[in-house]
Amino acid sequence: GDSVTQMEGPVTLSEEAFLTINCTYTATGYPSLFWYVQYPGEGLQLLLKATKADDKGSNKGFEATYRKETTSFHLEKGSVQVSDSAVYFCALSDNSGGGADGLTFGKGTHLIIQP
């Protein structure tokens, strides 16, 4: 079945550091890939997405590129802020029509940014 593997945290960085959170996946067909972010006490928010190979999703300074050859969707940000502290989830949907199969999530990576 489908699965998503992401680095487990916590990941602790200083403000303005470069961030990479690795994500790899296994899936049949051509999945859509997502990064979600969860701030303390809240639900998940869509951060960015990519729906086909070589697509780059970007939002709020975060980027991720859909790499089919390495089955990866690593999240990057050039300069993190304290407000980026949260839990980040990589996810895939294996129904290209966005159908009702549900998303498959990684375990989440807790990111802590220190001033």
Next chain:
Amino acid sequence: ETGVTQTPRHLVMGMTNKKSLKCEQHLGHNAMYWYKQSAKKPLELMFVYSLEERVENNSVPSRFSPECPNSSHLFLHLHTLQPEDSALYLCASSQQGRLGGYTFGSGTRLTVV
């Protein structure tokens, strides 16, 4: 406000109680989901409703019973829960055929005592 509203935000219940979680969306989506989020574990998909029809998930114990009376509302009825059922229960919605991902509610933090 994400467009998906869950109530209550927090719930403490005894193992013999019966309670219900409510989810409401006004995004015009036609699919709704229940997820369970426990510490140190990936989010677990519990139930899916597509066009108001349930997609079965056989791994969910029968003490959890979903209900979807219309495309905007989703309930999770709880009875005779166990302490290990304590978790954050998240509702989400999506539009089939649109590659926009899912919109999540803020969740209900459930504690079973």
